[in-house]
Amino acid sequence: MVPVNLRDVAAHARVSLATASRVFAGNANVQPAIKERVLASAEALGYVVNGLARAMTGRGPRSIAFVVRAMIGPTFASLAAGVESVAGKNGHLVLMCATDGDEQRERELIGVLRELRVKAVLLVGSTETDAAFDERAAGYARDLAQVGATLILCGRPPIMGQGDIVSVDYDQRSGxxxxxxxxxxxxxxxIAYVGEARGMTTAEQRLDGYTAALVRHGITPDPALMRVAANSEADGARAVDxxxxxxxxxxxxxAMTDNIAVGAYRAARGQGLTLPDDLSIIGFDDVPVVADLTPGLTTVHPPFFEVGVRAAEIALGVAPAADVLLQTRFMRRGSAAPV
Amino acid sequence: MVPVNLRDVAAHARVSLATASRVFAGNANVQPAIKERVLASAEALGYVVNGLARAMTGRGPRSIAFVVRAMIGPTFASLAAGVESVAGKNGHLVLMCATDGDEQRERELIGVLRELRVKAVLLVGSTETDAAFDERAAGYARDLAQVGATLILCGRPPIMGQGDIVSVDYDQRSGxxxxxxxxxxxxxxxIAYVGEARGMTTAEQRLDGYTAALVRHGITPDPALMRVAANSEADGARAVDxxxxxxxxxxxxxAMTDNIAVGAYRAARGQGLTLPDDLSIIGFDDVPVVADLTPGLTTVHPPFFEVGVRAAEIALGVAPAADVLLQTRFMRRGSAAPV
DNA sequence: CTGAAAGCGCTTACAG
DNA sequence: CTGAAAGCGCTTACAG
Known part of the structure; x- marks a missing residue:
């Protein structure tokens, strides 16, 4: 592995550095014969363009970053796939980062991403609903703007009063x-609701969607029917029990999520109930396999892949930088029955 | 967004470019007072180190690339999380790429990754078992070595006769x-086997594991019991039916995978069979929710996260570049019963 | 500890 | 179409 650079290639081909550069930069203004000679020299010398140097001079595609709390759950894979599909199609690379919910790590990440001059950072998933987050995000947006990069929120609503930070979300409330x-x-x-306590956007949206729908039907939300559970089968089971x-x-x-819904199945059965006759259960997320539970879980399918696609399109400037709100799809299966 | 560079900062702080560089490069040899001055100037000017330029001079961490067929399925998320966790901990970024099984796209990807001077590319998941793939991989390894990068295979066995290409795998056969x-x-x-036809490493390994185990127990594999199905519930159901x-x-x-196993549940029930009494079913992958099927699916848990961790450790030189073969965990649940 | 200078590898006006 | 030169933004010996 002898590092060989453009200069070496140029020398070998007996042309100037500029000419050699032109053939690799895809500049048309090079005589075919010369071009061949340069390419041959590159081949002979084992030359590989240095993309870092090229990127530094402002050429070359800027990457787009995907920042998520944890690389897990239904959101992550589909959304990432959506992002990658459009990034790849447009010749951009995607950087994948996890914060583990650690604020300091998040800051550091934004910092290095900024230094790397990414084109955009997609902040993916539910976030805190407090003002502290809003300010943090506004700060990120400013910091990124400083180097010509954009902050895009994915899977959470726009931040109030921050019209310049675009959000690509799906309608959890109506879901x-x-x-x-x-x-x-x-x-x-x-009708009971079991889900996470307020504090994060997804928990908030889904809970609000529940109460709003109840009210719409003239049913007064009853606090006794609203139970808090962490997003896991185990805690869902506990709460439903x-x-x-x-x-x-x-x-x-x-249930706020399919995870919790699956816990509900377990708890109900644990008390000898028959599903869905003795208890109707509806989930959210439509993760794999839930359709094959007995009974199949009736749930809500969120358009995660599409969220990723739309966010990436905005990131790359292929689509206008405007908020997007995608619709969910109701998946009627066997877990909801007449009372 | 006025682009400001180190020179601007140095001028503002009335120090040389070299000194300014030293404070950002974390070089200790700078008087505290001067350091403060430089930092203050940077702050005032809104300076952000250009990581691209830094990377070009050979400083700065090189990224590691994760190349997968599709960002989907049980392998992807856990394995990626494992890789990201060690990369992040060591200050490296991870690039996420999908090939969609397109050989040309794969080649191009390796090409740009090479230009970007990544530290390693992790080729993730099952691959073709033919000589063509082996040669392609050997070519990638050579191309990458040329720029000081490593090719690491994840979730598939080492390539015969290519001792220099490291593989981090899990024992599918014994699983x-x-x-x-x-x-x-x-x-x-x-005992029947339902899974993909030979041609890809995972299909091969799992099928071989099945016949080898049968033979070990003195049972002659019966071709009539070996059925081909694509890795989906629908096709699994068809094949089992x-x-x-x-x-x-x-x-x-x-079943070669949980997907197929779930299809098996469906097919068996479709014929009025009672599970597990009339038919025992065992899956592979231990994807979420299968534990809550009725009966809970007995399956094999692959250490995907750990595969990611080990591969990243090798990629970063934290662990020696030697092949790794991790063990699976057998998850006994309710879907296998006495005959 | 600090600075002047050369260098990393490429690109792009600017003149032919 | 081609080349000499300046430049992108940083880093690092080499001398003080």
Missing amino acids: IGAGVDELVALGHRR ELLRSGVGATAVV | IGAGVDELVALGHRR ELLRSGVGATAVV
Whole structure:
């Protein structure tokens, strides 16, 4: 591995550095014969353009960064695939970073991404709903703008009063609403909700979607029917177990996520209930395999891949930098039955 | 966004370019007072180190690339998370690329990654088993070596006769073997296998693991019990449906993947069978939710995250560049019963 | 500890 | 179409 540079190639081909550069930069103004000679020299010498140097001079595509809390869950893979598909098609690379929910790591990441002159950073997934986050994000956006990069929020709503930070989101509220509609249509009135406590955008949106839908149907939200559970089967099971034992008369549960819904199956069965007759359950996320539970889980399918696609298009300037709100798809299966 | 460079900062702080550079390069040899002055100037001017320029001079961490067929399935997310966790911890970034199984795209990708002077490219997942792939990989390894980069295979065995290309893999053969062992212990002899046809390493390894285990137990593999199915629920269901109707007397099926196993549940139920009494089913991959099927799927858990970790460690030179073969974990649940 | 200078590898006006 | 030269933004011996 002898490092060979353009100068070496030029010398070997007996042309100037400029001419050699032109053949690799794809500049048309080079005589075919000379071009061949340069290419041959490059081949002979084992020359590989230095993309870093090229990038430094402002040429070459800038990468786009995907920053997520954890590379896990339904959101991650599909959304990333969506981003990669358009980035790849346009000749850009995507950098994948995880913050583990660590604020300092997040800051550092934005810092190095900025130094690397990425074209955009996609901040993916649910975030804190507090003002502290909003300010942090505004700061990131400013810092990035300083080097000509954009901050794009994915899978969470726009930040109020920050019209310049674009958001590509899916309608979680109406997604949950569709689930409530279904249950109401089946005659349910005592519809419980089990999900994470407020504090993060996704938890907030889904919970709000639930209460809003209830109100829309003239049902007063009952705090006794709203249970907090972490996003896991185990905690979902725990919460639903308690809900069922509490005697509040829930005939259906809207789970914030499929994970929690699966926990609900387990808890209900643990108490000897028959599904869906004794309890209707609706999930959210439409992760693989839930269609094959017994009964198949009725849930909401979020357009994660599409969110990734749209965000990447905005990142690359292929699409206008305007907020996007995509629709979810209601997946009717067997877990919601007439009351 | 006025581009400001180190020279501007140096001028503003009234020090030489060299001194300014030293404070950002983390060089200790700068008087605290001067250092402060430079930092203050940088702040005032809104200076952001150009990581591209730094990278070009050979400083700065080189990224590591993750190249996969599709950003999907059980392998992808966990493995990527493993890679990212060690890369992040060591200050390296990870580039995420998908080939979509397109050979030309794969080549191009290796090409740009090479130009970008990545430290290593992790070729992730099952690959063709033919000589053409082996040669292609050898070519990639050579091309990458030319710029000081390494090719690392992840989730597939080492290439015969290419001792210099490291592989980080998990033992798929013994993983499937554990499933067969379990079934034999439960009294099964007519054990079917449903999975992809030969041609890709994973299909090959799992199928071989099945026949090897059978032989080990003194059971002669019966071609009538070996069915081809694509890696999907739908095709798994189709294949198992045919298997069952064929009257070959299978009492158990070892599925190449959980996807196929889930299809097997569907097919068996479609024929009125009771699980697991009428048919034992064992999967592979241990994807989410399968534990909550009825009955819970007995399957094999591959250490994808760990594969990612080990590969990244080798990529970064934290671990020696030697082949790694990780063990799987057998997950005994309810889908395999005595015959 | 600090600076002047050369260098990293490429690109791009500017003149022919 | 081709070349000499300046430049991109940083780093690092080499002398103080």
